Amino acid sequence: MEIKAGSKLIKPVLELKNVSVFYPGKQSFFKRQKLNQANDNIDLTLRPGEILAIVGESGCGKSTLGKTIVGLVDDFEGDFMFQGLKYNPLEMRDLRREIQIIFQDSLSSLNPRMKIGTAIIDVIKHHHPNVDVKKRMDELFLKVNLSTNTTEKYPHELSGGQRQRACIARALAVGPKILICDEIVSALDVSVQAKILNLLLKLVKEDHLAILFTAHDLHVVESFAHRVVVMKDGKIVENSTTEDIFTNPQNEYTKALLQSIPEKVNS
Numbered sequence: 386m387e388i389k390a391g392s393k394l395i396k397p398v399l400e401l402k403n404v405s406v407f408y409p410g411k412q413s414f415f416k417r418q419k420l421n422q423a424n425d426n427i428d429l430t431l432r433p434g435e436i437l438a439i440v441g442e443s444g445c446g447k448s449t450l451g452k453t454i455v456g457l458v459d460d461f462e463g464d465f466m467f468q469g470l471k472y473n474p475l476e477m478r479d480l481r482r483e484i485q486i487i488f489q490d491s492l493s494s495l496n497p498r499m500k501i502g503t504a505i506i507d508v509i510k511h512h513h514p515n516v517d518v519k520k521r522m523d524e525l526f527l528k529v530n531l532s533t534n535t536t537e538k539y540p541h542e543l544s545g546g547q548r549q550r551a552c553i554a555r556a557l558a559v560g561p562k563i564l565i566c567d568e569i570v571s572a573l574d575v576s577v578q579a580k581i582l583n584l585l586l587k588l589v590k591e592d593h594l595a596i597l598f599t600a601h602d603l604h605v606v607e608s609f610a611h612r613v614v615v616m617k618d619g620k621i622v623e624n625s626t627t628e629d630i631f632t633n634p635q636n637e638y639t640k641a642l643l644q645s646i647p648e649k650v651n652s
């Protein structure tokens with residue numbers, strides 16, 4: 386019997402319990418500095434081979450959550466667990482290899498003065514000093530469907546889709562178990578989006594990667610995610626299978642969000 390992605394029979398690779406995240410607010414001379422709470426008591430579970438989408442309006446805290454998981458935000462409370470073991474995102478030297486994050490802006494994510502190949506070779510050498518670097522790079526380029534002559538190009542010489550593939554290859558070069566994808570297809574046109582999403586699906590199926598995915602486009606989420614977390618004002622208001630969220634939403638905010646989806650063109 387095939388076990389479904391997200392099944393409780395599979396042990397979580399990532400768990401968050403009661404996670405809250407704060408940013409410094411405005412400081413005034415007389416009052417103590419107020420903190421703005423960007424995430425409020427978040428509970429979340431991610432399993433190998435699962436694609437979990439986080440949706441919600443702009444500013445609800447999606448990116449903050451991803452950044453906090455990888456230690457890019459320093460004021461938080463709550464528990465973080467990787468494969469059942471507690472970790473502190475700010476002291477995740479060993480875990481850095483296991484959880485990688487990719488952002489929407491692929492151009493500023495890559496060093497403009499470094500050829501794509503050099504950037505990836507650096508990562509392989511740093512994290513896997515004993516592997517055959519050239520062989521590993523060729524494997525990665527094949528995996529993300531980039532031709533090997535891309536190694537000689539600089540980031541600005543690639544299309545947005547090619548650059549995002551290069552970012553995925555660089556993240557995979559580290560050898561992660563979790564990929565956090567923050568709006569990574571939002572800036573791409575629809576046909577390129579589909580190709581990147583198919584690539585991520587392949588990684589999930591073949592390598593049992595777990596993906597935490599944020600997207601504004603709910604059509605993308607519906608066709609791609611196994612589970613969906615709906616956030617509003619930093620809180621999770623609904624967390625369910627994609628099918629349940631889209632066919633039988635329970636929360637009023639989820640219902641409103643779904644009603645605001647523009648109709649698909651040509652569908």
Ligand SMILES: Nc1ncnc2c1ncn2[C@@H]1O[C@H](COP(=O)(O)OP(=O)(O)OP(=O)(O)O)[C@@H](O)[C@H]1O
Nearest residue numbers: 408409421423441442443444445446447448449450
């Ligand atoms: N570095 C920061 N300093 C202070 N406040 C921040 C910072 N980054 C985000 N915020 C605030 O935290 C809240 C959540 O922001 P976040 O970027 O996580 O939202 P988001 O859901 O990813 O939005 P979007 O869909 O527009 O990407 C917002 O109110 C934002 O203004």
Ligand SMILES: [Mg+2]
Nearest residue numbers: 447448449567
């Ligand atoms: Mg964001």
